[in-house]
Amino acid sequence: MSFRVSFQVLCSIICPLIPAVTAHFHAYVETPNWLATNGSTFHAPENQTPMPALVIDTFQNPTHNDLGFWHGPGEDLPVQHEPGFIRLFPTDPDQNFHTQFNIHGCFSLIPWQKQLLHVVFEGNEEFTVSLNEHNTECYPQRSPFPGTPDSVQASRYVMRTQILSGDDEKSSNDTGTDTNTHAPNTITRRNARRQAQRVPSNDTREDDGDNEQNSASPEKTELFIPLSHFHINHNRVVSVSFSGFYTNVSLTLRRVEIVSAIPPPSPNNNKFIIPEKAPSGKLILRCSRPNSFAFGIDDGQPQYAQEVMRILDEEGVKVTFFAVGAGLRDPTTNFTNFYREMMKKGHQVALHSNTHPKMEALPTLQDIDEEVVRTIQTFHDELNLTSRYFRPPFGTVGARMREALASRIKDPYIVNWSVDVEDWLWGNTSTPEHQLDAFYRSVARGGNLAVMHFLNPSTVGYLPQFIRHIKSAGFKIMRIDQCLEDPNSPPL
Known part of the structure; x- marks a missing residue:
């Protein structure tokens, strides 16, 4: 199925965030x-x-x-x-x-x-x-x-x-x-x-x-x-x-x-x-199922959506997408149709905030709560979907956000990562191949839950190599809910 997409519209939402992603992507950096x-x-x-x-x-x-x-x-x-x-x-x-x-x-x-x-x-x-x-x-x-x-x-x-x-x-x-x-x-x-x-x-x-x-x-x-x-x-x-x-x-x-x-x-x-103790979401950095690996793919630019779909179909793997509510509500992006199609194909679609702010930086609890409530409502209205899975924008996690999610979602999973392809750092440079280096290095250190975007053509182009590297290492690629052994996830 082919979908009409508008790069200009979604870029007005996502592109201004790219410099901030580059500058402040990690809550923890090893030194x-x-x-x-x-x-x-x-x-x-x-x-x-x-x-x-x-x-x-x-x-x-x-x-x-x-x-x-x-x-x-x-x-x-x-x-x-x-x-x-x-x-x-x-x-x-x-x-x-x-x-x-x-x-x-x-x-x-x-x-x-x-x-x-x-x-x-x-x-x-x-x-x-x-x-x-x-x-x-x-x-x-x-x-x-x-x-x-x-x-x-x-x-x-x-x-x-x-x-x-x-x-x-x-x-x-x-x-x-x-x-x-x-x-x-x-x-x-x-x-x-x-x-x-x-x-x-x-x-x-x-x-x-x-x-x-x-x-x-x-x-x-x-x-x-x-x-x-x-x-x-x-x-x-x-x-x-x-x-x-x-x-x-x-x-x-x-x-x-x-x-x-x-x-x-x-x-x-x-x-x-x-x-x-206030209720709080559970932070996830890696898969628990033995020999499993999961890709968490955050929102990107609509012009690359069809290529991502084609690669996943050809490789025969299922992934988890984290979608921003504002992009779903904008019909010119066609993301609603894209994610509906991905769900039909067996992929997981999960929450990624309403407007992609660094939520723990918001000045009030009401502001954080509004981000949570709007994205939950958008998923219901546009995808007829509820989800316990949430990826915080920029990977920024704090107690206020964790507690706000737990007040609106029963036992939420807050999903960060242990494998970073570093597309935010290398994707638009003259050395995009460093994304491969970053991926291989994270996997060699034991990471099994990845973060990536489809914001630039180099990252999308490397996706088949990411997938084949994991397959050759003997891991089975699956959705995040499956790799966490969620009893409500589809059977493998």
Whole structure:
């Protein structure tokens, strides 16, 4: 079947996004710093008796934490370090700061699994905290690394304690309230969106940060997050990270540790109690079915759609397409007919937002929710389709987006990747063959879930070579829902 398409119309939607894709495509990028260590190792105790506090980071060293392993920024996050704190100056939700438990293998948090992550900080409260799982081989040269995280929104777990004199503090804490009770957080929050702080000159940085704390806020701000709120394999943890920044307010980290208890609710901490874990989508980076491989093909330019269809027909493989709602609603793109035909042929079609923004960068939860709701409605109206599968634009993932998806879709899968053809980097250059190099390299490292687009002819032209390379390696190519062993997926 032949379809009429309009390159000009869809390019008005997709083409302006290409430079942003090129500049900020990855939420996580491996750097040599991930493999750094000061030569020491730390081993978790094997017994199951109550554990003392595990101090992870007090930021005494610019490159290593208290466990002896690397801590540092990713995605060009500007930082300022002084003994005792690290100050982050974010401008993008993909920017991140990690502090590692181990690099030589997996670290087990099982002895502390009933305890809490405790973070002492100042400034920005609008960010994501993640506990990151290592890959199954506990080996950083295998993909994905870091592995899958689970994430929470920091602002839900903030305890603000008034800084009182010794007598006042003793009086305020005189309560027998059970600190293990989980209930909605009743704290009245101040407006955390203070005026954005920029990196000051070298001779004023520390004074500016400390003066802000002492003059503007007579409070100590802390996070208390139960480790049980991070739904990952606690036997193979690799790091704690901070990301998902959607304001330019700086964040100063002073202490990261695991503790067994929190102060009881009292007037001087606004009767803080731990909130319930918010429902959150599951982040996927790789297939679970043995010997499987899946291509996740994001939206592209309509002029290449028929060629993609022809290649998939000739190679006899099924893939998953992630479609943008705005393109489906525009009849001049003819994407609705294209994806209907692909569904008839047995391919999976899944969600890719409404207008393709970096969703975690949107200023309000209402904005994120609108992206989710509009794309769900468009899929229903144009394709008569519901889907639990969602690929975040640019691969940007944060707690707000994960929670927004879970509020609208039951048990959503948030699908990123462990194989990147890097078409966003090489597709429109004089060396497009680097896309093949990137693909082969990712597969050799153990990746089995790919991301690519049909935005340029070189990527489409390499698609048969991608497919044949996977077949020759002995993998079976299938849809993403099939490679994840979804019981609702079609039989192989």
